[in-house]
Amino acid sequence: MAEAQHLDTPQYDAVVIGAGFAGLYQLHCLREMGLATTVFEAGSNVGGTWYWNRYPGARTDSPSNVYQFLFTDKLVNQWHWSERFPSQAETERYLNWVADQLDLRSDIQFNQRVDSAVWSAENACWIITTESGAQTSARFVISCMGPLSKPVLPSFKGSEAFEGIIVHTSQWPQQDIELAGRRVAVIGTGATGIQVVQTIAAEVQQLTVFQRTANYTIPMKNYPYAESEPLQVDGAQLLQRTRQTFGGFDFDIEHRLWAEVDPAERRATMERLWSEGNLALWVGSFAEQLMEAEANEAVSEFVRQKIRARINDPELEQKLVPTDHGFGTHRVPLETGYYEAYARDNVQLIDANEEPILHLTPTSIVTAHQEIPVDVIICATGFDAVTGALTNIDVRGRDNRSLADLWGKDVRTAMGMQVHGFPNLFITSSPLSPAGAFCNAPTCVQHSVEWISECIGYVQNRGSAIEATAEFEAQWVAHHDETANATLIAKTPSWYTGANIEGKSSRLIGYPGGIPAYVEACEQVKQNGYAGFSIS
Numbered sequence: 001m002a003e004a005q006h007l008d009t010p011q012y013d014a015v016v017i018g019a020g021f022a023g024l025y026q027l028h029c030l031r032e033m034g035l036a037t038t039v040f041e042a043g044s045n046v047g048g049t050w051y052w053n054r055y056p057g058a059r060t061d062s063p064s065n066v067y068q069f070l071f072t073d074k075l076v077n078q079w080h081w082s083e084r085f086p087s088q089a090e091t092e093r094y095l096n097w098v099a100d101q102l103d104l105r106s107d108i109q110f111n112q113r114v115d116s117a118v119w120s121a122e123n124a125c126w127i128i129t130t131e132s133g134a135q136t137s138a139r140f141v142i143s144c145m146g147p148l149s150k151p152v153l154p155s156f157k158g159s160e161a162f163e164g165i166i167v168h169t170s171q172w173p174q175q176d177i178e179l180a181g182r183r184v185a186v187i188g189t190g191a192t193g194i195q196v197v198q199t200i201a202a203e204v205q206q207l208t209v210f211q212r213t214a215n216y217t218i219p220m221k222n223y224p225y226a227e228s229e230p231l232q233v234d235g236a237q238l239l240q241r242t243r244q245t246f247g248g249f250d251f252d253i254e255h256r257l258w259a260e261v262d263p264a265e266r267r268a269t270m271e272r273l274w275s276e277g278n279l280a281l282w283v284g285s286f287a288e289q290l291m292e293a294e295a296n297e298a299v300s301e302f303v304r305q306k307i308r309a310r311i312n313d314p315e316l317e318q319k320l321v322p323t324d325h326g327f328g329t330h331r332v333p334l335e336t337g338y339y340e341a342y343a344r345d346n347v348q349l350i351d352a353n354e355e356p357i358l359h360l361t362p363t364s365i366v367t368a369h370q371e372i373p374v375d376v377i378i379c380a381t382g383f384d385a386v387t388g389a390l391t392n393i394d395v396r397g398r399d400n401r402s403l404a405d406l407w408g409k410d411v412r413t414a415m416g417m418q419v420h421g422f423p424n425l426f427i428t429s430s431p432l433s434p435a436g437a438f439c440n441a442p443t444c445v446q447h448s449v450e451w452i453s454e455c456i457g458y459v460q461n462r463g464s465a466i467e468a469t470a471e472f473e474a475q476w477v478a479h480h481d482e483t484a485n486a487t488l489i490a491k492t493p494s495w496y497t498g499a500n501i502e503g504k505s506s507r508l509i510g511y512p513g514g515i516p517a518y519v520e521a522c523e524q525v526k527q528n529g530y531a532g533f534s535i536s
């Protein structure tokens with residue numbers, strides 16, 4: 001573990017971990033404030049999620065008008081998105097362009113995975129050690145590692161002898177994997193698995209999909225923007241708008257009450273939102289559908305009918321139409337031709353609950369009923385979401401307390417910004433904030449980064465350390481729980497509740513009170529001189 005020595009003056013004002021959306025903007029803001037800042041990035045380039053998740057079919061489920069930086073005219077309307085829902089490649093190119101436009105690269109250290117961060121009370125700074133053993137000290141640390149960056153890989157008996165390729169979608173190699181004409185298995189049918197399946201079905205020789213849980217989906221309405229008529233937005237206005245809507249998009253939740261709208265009008269509303277081809281039916285519809293069983297069942301059945309209409313085979317219908325959870329209680333993926341992929345002769349869908357993988361041979365997957373020859377196994381099996389990236393680092397706060405130990409028992413934060421006991425550590429895409437799970441990522445990233453930057457500016461003039469008080473954290477956790485427990489999402493096992501990781505502390509990982517309520521709470525704290533935080 002790092003030791004605090006010769007650190008009377010920290011080497012940097014701030015260390016940022018991660019160079020995706022959050023890290024790039026955080027670096028820009030701190031540099032604009034005149035703070036000596038460096039970024040540690042595990043990858044060899046910028047992009048974060050869009051650097052790592054290069055699997056076939058990866059694209060955003062948020063439209064490009066709101067899935068971009070809106071904070072400066074230097075960036076808004078200077079990049080011409082080619083389509084409504086950009087691909088991984090285009091989003092990665094965009095983030096590279098942002099890094100160049102803002103001249104960020106000189107302050108980013110690539111191929112530097114952070115191993116530990118240890119608070120030195122004596123010097124009021126963090127000692128950061130990277131995997132290479134190099135040590136740095138900084139007054140502030142800002143975690144910008146994204147909510148979904150620690151992959152979960154299943155372990156299979158026989159995998160060490162398997163002669164083909166086993167790959168997690170978020171660890172897809174830069175040089176790509178040749179899939180054309182090969183026998184491929186995909187494990188997992190969340191947002192990622194669905195994108196992979198619909199993309200590779202026609203290309204591979206044989207595709208076997210292992211599904212544990214069928215998901216509700218919405219057909220993505222994607223379309224190109226003509227070169228001559230690129231997407232144009234009013235950045236300042238749109239940025240403000242995204243902070244006034246429930247999910248951080250440019251559409252808001254339906255403000256009429258479910259109970260006060262007659263069934264025909266409810267149906268018309270669902271049809272209208274469905275046909276938007278985005279996530280509006282999920283986070284831009286009646287609030288009750290995520291809170292009351294009856295409303296939820298009505299929307300669930302509406303979506304089931306839409307899915308059934310796409311499937312001609314009763315056995316496939318049985319497997320693909322979700323019945324074990326309600327619409328929107330899991331992340332709702334957008335899809336394009338997903339159901340049609342299963343009508344192909346070269347595609348087989350296996351219910352992984354009835355027919356789990358027993359073991360691998362050097363060339364095949366063996367289940368209770370069959371042996372399936374495979375060349376490539378693609379694990380679209382998700383992430384240790386929201387907490388995993390930070391608990392993967394040995395973070396030691398005051399009195400040597402371990403963040404991994406704390407969150408292992410109880411995932412808590414103060415408004416998602418800090419954790420009591422960990423001075424000068426700020427977190428973006430944090431547990432118990434909307435950014436953790438229920439927000440169009442760039443909306444929440446821009447908000448969190450701005451709040452954190454202003455807070456650091458405030459502290460700098462008043463002391464050397466800021467830390468959330470235990471009382472404020474307890475208040476936020478209680479408010480979070482009250483808000484969360486009113487939803488059906490908190491009652492349904494998924495990665496939102498930590499259920500995909502054995503032994504993970506169970507608490508709804510994202511704050512589901514909506515962006516406006518969250519932004520207002522953060523604003524109140526700031527207006528009151530960072531009430532709830534102590535400065536020393």
Ligand code: NA7
Binds near residue numbers: 188190192213380
């Ligand atoms: P998700 O949403 O966590 O999906 C993972 C999928 O993998 C899900 O269908 C899981 O089934 C399945 N899974 C996980 N482990 C196994 C094993 N061992 N065997 C079979 N199936 C398994 O991750 P994604 O990457 O799809 O999406 C994450 C986010 O990225 C998404 O929300 C968007 O925000 C973008 P389960 O549902 O647990 O039964």
